[in-house]
Amino acid sequence: MKIALYCLQAATAADARTLLESLPGASVSVATGDARALEQLAAGNPDVLLCEAAPGSHTVAALARVSASRPPLTPMLLSRAPTPELLIEAMRAGVREVLPLPLDRVTVAAALERLRVQAQTVPGRHGKVLAFIPCKGGSGATFLATNLAWTLAQAPDNARVLLVDLHLQFGDAALFLTSETPPSNLAQLVHNTDRLDAALLSSSLLWLTPRLGVLASADDLGAGLEIQPGQVEALLALARQEFDFVVLDLGRTLDPVTVKALDAADRIYPVLQATLPFVRDSRRLLDAFQSLGYPNERVSLIVNRASKHGDIRQQDIERSLGRDIAYSVPNNYPLVASSVNQGLPLAKLAPSSPVVQALGQIATDLKPQADKPASWWQRLRLGGRNETVAAKA
Ligand SMILES: Nc1ncnc2c1ncn2[C@@H]1O[C@H](COP(=O)(O)OP(=O)(O)OP(=O)(O)O)[C@@H](O)[C@H]1O
Ligand SMILES: [Mg+2]
Numbered sequence: 001m002k003i004a005l006y007c008l009q010a011a012t013a014a015d016a017r018t019l020l021e022s023l024p025g026a027s028v029s030v031a032t033g034d035a036r037a038l039e040q041l042a043a044g045n046p047d048v049l050l051c052e053a054a055p056g057s058h059t060v061a062a063l064a065r066v067s068a069s070r071p072p073l074t075p076m077l078l079s080r081a082p083t084p085e086l087l088i089e090a091m092r093a094g095v096r097e098v099l100p101l102p103l104d105r106v107t108v109a110a111a112l113e114r115l116r117v118q119a120q121t122v123p124g125r126h127g128k129v130l131a132f133i134p135c136k137g138g139s140g141a142t143f144l145a146t147n148l149a150w151t152l153a154q155a156p157d158n159a160r161v162l163l164v165d166l167h168l169q170f171g172d173a174a175l176f177l178t179s180e181t182p183p184s185n186l187a188q189l190v191h192n193t194d195r196l197d198a199a200l201l202s203s204s205l206l207w208l209t210p211r212l213g214v215l216a217s218a219d220d221l222g223a224g225l226e227i228q229p230g231q232v233e234a235l236l237a238l239a240r241q242e243f244d245f246v247v248l249d250l251g252r253t254l255d256p257v258t259v260k261a262l263d264a265a266d267r268i269y270p271v272l273q274a275t276l277p278f279v280r281d282s283r284r285l286l287d288a289f290q291s292l293g294y295p296n297e298r299v300s301l302i303v304n305r306a307s308k309h310g311d312i313r314q315q316d317i318e319r320s321l322g323r324d325i326a327y328s329v330p331n332n333y334p335l336v337a338s339s340v341n342q343g344l345p346l347a348k349l350a351p352s353s354p355v356v357q358a359l360g361q362i363a364t365d366l367k368p369q370a371d372k373p374a375s376w377w378q379r380l381r382l383g384g385r386n387e388t389v390a391a392k393a
Contacts, residue, residue: 001112004046005030006038007078008059012052012101016078019103020050023112035062042066042073048115052078052101055086064093074115078103096199113210114202117160127162127240128366131265133250133258135272135282140304143336144271144329144359145249146176150345151356151363152245153212159244159367162205164215166232166250166261168224171217173249174206178214179343182206187218190231198242201235213243229260236264245366254288262292267366268299269326274312279320286321300326302362307331329358 003026007013013030020028031041035058042049049066053059060077067075076097077090087098097111132145149163165173165186174182184204192200205213218224239246248265250258262268270285272278282301289299303317306328314325332355339346347356 001026001048001116002044002046003028003112004041004044004049006041006049006059007032007052008054008057016050016101016103019105019108022105023109026112035059038062039066042070045070046073048074048076048112050076050078050099053086053090054079055081055083060086060089060093063090063095067094076111091200091203092195094199096202098203110207110210114207117158117210127160127243127246128266129236129240129246129248129261129264130366131248131250131262131268133262133268133270133285134252135270135285136278137252139271139273139278140329140336141269141271142173142176142249143340144269144302144304145247146173147339147346147356147359148362149212149214149245149247150177150208150347151359152247152366153209154347155363155367157367159211160242161212161245161247162215162239162243163212163247163249164235164239165217166248166258167217168227168251168255168257169218169221171224171249171251174214174216175343176340177343177345178206178208180206182214182216185216185218186235187220187223187227189215190227190235191223196234196238198238201238201242227257229256232257232260233264236261259292262289262294266298268294269302269362270299271302271304272317273305274303274307274310274314274317276312279312279317282317282321286323296323299323302326303328305329305331305333327358327362330354 003020005013005016005020005028007016010032013032017028017030020026029041029044029046031037038051038059039062051059051063063075067073075093075095076099077095078099078101079086080101082098090098099107099111132141134141146163149161152159153161163173165171183206189204205215207213236246248261250261270282272282301323303314303325314328318324332353335350335353336346336355339349346353350356
């Protein structure tokens, strides 16, 4: 990868150059000085331009000119103390990533890897929107949505996955996978609908891997309630172009934003448990889906925390709801609680647990090779052992 590095001072450039040259496959050219030096640097047709800017300097304007005249070039901003004004200016200049100075090897390598993955973006991509909704509070919808997003992004088919926390209040999806703080959130992003584009979306995400971005929920209760259905519609339309899978973690209230998200979903996964209150509320939710005109084929029921010893059997639920259960995910409270409490995907903690296998089955069914006898997930996790995945009901 051809990397161009522009710094305000020679000492900063020397340190950053040493780090960049230690990355495999990187060829680095460097400039310091005025805007002309930046333009000359870009004339060498690098793949990526790392450009240091200070708040209030003219560098960002020069960067905007340079990146507009050379579309394949990806600009990234380097800054010791990025102010909100500098960040907004940089976004307008088409900056996809902001890297803090002094550069950190892991952060830079991850940003460049994201860029490499981005370059593989299929033009006209039309990602699938998958909506998880609890039939009743605490059903496990967030656990399943977050861990399915992780599973889909681990597949060897290079799928790009976006997880969106669409709880307008008290969203906590990001915390199921990480303890890192998200750089932005849904409310802040959609507030800027008039300049919503791929660069702004990408920079608003917490990237857990080069293929998995998380858009956190609003961190302020009032801001969450100001989100409009049209803003969510615009966000999902953009997300489909940028990602292969867009996993939505929804709240249980059928408010206008949630309905807009459900309208956009290619598949809706209502999550219930095998107890009477859950079955009763599932009935109500399915009736609401019928009124909203969602065809049955778009809805895949998941029974979470399933156990062979429960009072209510799967057949009883199916008879009561008049629908087949698509998946049942086993109950394992200690393991799942440990994953949730540590903020780690369960697949990292217990890769061969039946809960992870059940998630693998859902993921496999969403991939084109689903009809193959042994799925990628089974081959990966079971190492070729002859075990059956009993997740699909
Ligand atoms: N398969 C499982 N086995 C055991 N425990 C589980 C399982 N799935 C989820 N849980 C537990 O249920 C708790 C609630 O899950 P989660 O927050 O995902 O539910 P939810 O449906 O999203 O709830 P809310 O209505 O608050 O959005 C989790 O913290 C976890 O401890
Ligand atoms: Mg939830």
